[in-house]
Amino acid sequence: MKKRFGKNKKTNEVMEIDITSLLDILVILLVFLLKSYNASSLKLDLAKNLDMSASKERKLGQHSLIIQVDNDQNIWVKNKKIASIQDMEPLRKILKQGREIATEKEKKEGKLVNLVFDKDLEYQNVQKLMNLCAENTYTKFKLIVKGNFE
Amino acid sequence: MAHKIQEVPRLNLIPILDAIFIFIFFLLMSAQFLDIFEIGTDAPISMSTDDVKSKKEPLNLILDLNGEKIEVKTGLNETTVKTFTQKELGKLNVFLMELKKKNLTESSVILRPNSKYKYQKIVSIIDTVKSIKKKDQYIEITKNGEKKLSQVLFDQVIFNTGG
Numbered sequence: 423m424k425k426r427f428g429k430n431k432k433t434n435e436v437m438e439i440d441i442t443s444l445l446d447i448l449v450i451l452l453v454f455l456l457k458s459y460n461a462s463s464l465k466l467d468l469a470k471n472l473d474m475s476a477s478k479e480r481k482l483g484q485h486s487l488i489i490q491v492d493n494d495q496n497i498w499v500k501n502k503k504i505a506s507i508q509d510m511e512p513l514r515k516i517l518k519q520g521r522e523i524a525t526e527k528e529k530k531e532g533k534l535v536n537l538v539f540d541k542d543l544e545y546q547n548v549q550k551l552m553n554l555c556a557e558n559t560y561t562k563f564k565l566i567v568k569g570n571f572e
Numbered sequence: 573m574a575h576k577i578q579e580v581p582r583l584n585l586i587p588i589l590d591a592i593f594i595f596i597f598f599l600l601m602s603a604q605f606l607d608i609f610e611i612g613t614d615a616p617i618s619m620s621t622d623d624v625k626s627k628k629e630p631l632n633l634i635l636d637l638n639g640e641k642i643e644v645k646t647g648l649n650e651t652t653v654k655t656f657t658q659k660e661l662g663k664l665n666v667f668l669m670e671l672k673k674k675n676l677t678e679s680s681v682i683l684r685p686n687s688k689y690k691y692q693k694i695v696s697i698i699d700t701v702k703s704i705k706k707k708d709q710y711i712e713i714t715k716n717g718e719k720k721l722s723q724v725l726f727d728q729v730i731f732n733t734g735g
Binding site: 441445448451452455456458459460462464465466468474475476477478479480481482483484532536539540541542543544545546548549552561562563564565566567568569 | 585589592593595596599600602603604605606607608609610611612613614685686687688689690691692694695696698699702703731
């Protein structure tokens with residue numbers, strides 16, 4: 423009887439896992455994620471072949487229409503290549519749609535547009551796109567740049 | 573003599589671990605590893621109304637960007653005040669600070685780049701035009717009448733899109 427009781431006590435012991443190392447990893451991950459957390463409402467999926475310009479600017483972006491122009495002068499909207507600087511007709515249609523649904527305030531003050539250009543793009547191409555945007559009430563240009571922490 | 577071993581009370585970490593896990597998932601989902609910022613600019617349209625309202629002759633600060641040359645022009649007749657090169661951005665910033673001290677109410681600058689001018693160069697000039705050193709910061713009065721320390725030199729960057 424005494425022997426059986428001792429056997430039972432042994433099997434009931436709960437195995438304990440040492441989670442100290444796991445906790446260490448979690449804390450490191452948490453600190454890293456908190457450090458890289460960006461409160462901006464602007465989420466950007468960078469187009470292929472696009473190297474952003476670096477700037478000292480520290481103003482966080484706002485969510486609105488994003489137009490990207492890559493190094494090959496292709497125009498990207500919502501992660502889709504829709505036009506090129508040489509033929510901007512598809513983009514004109516998109517901007518026109520935006521103009522049609524603009525509120526009175528937006529028509530008066532201008533709509534906001536986020537512009538992402540490749541750093542090696544020439545001003546004439548930037549200018550063409552800006553003109554097209556301005557024609558369609560998108561007059562508040564926000565140039566999206568990457569942080570320069572030098 | 574029986575020795576009673578004192579048991580150390582163990583902290584229940586399960587709820588805090590759950591919370592940390594949820595927090596990590598939230599951060600992972602919303603993480604953006606590319607630090608992006610915006611530079612606000614306006615179409616030329618927005619500057620016309622200010623010019624009409626002001627009684628004093630406007631500064632009408634224009635930066636003509638051509639090749640390596642940066643020409644600073646002021647006044648309605650666009651007189652060239654000084655010329656800098658792309659490598660002298662520090663000197664340009666000091667010069668613009670002097671201009672700002674004489675024209676504290678002015679906040680706009682017109683950029684007129686050459687058609688072949690590279691975008692990265694334009695961005696670095698915008699940085700120069702906007703940046704203000706801590707020692708040069710001054711107290712400005714906002715539209716609401718509040719006093720605050722200036723954070724930028726020339727806030728409003730306008731592109732001459734028509735040119």
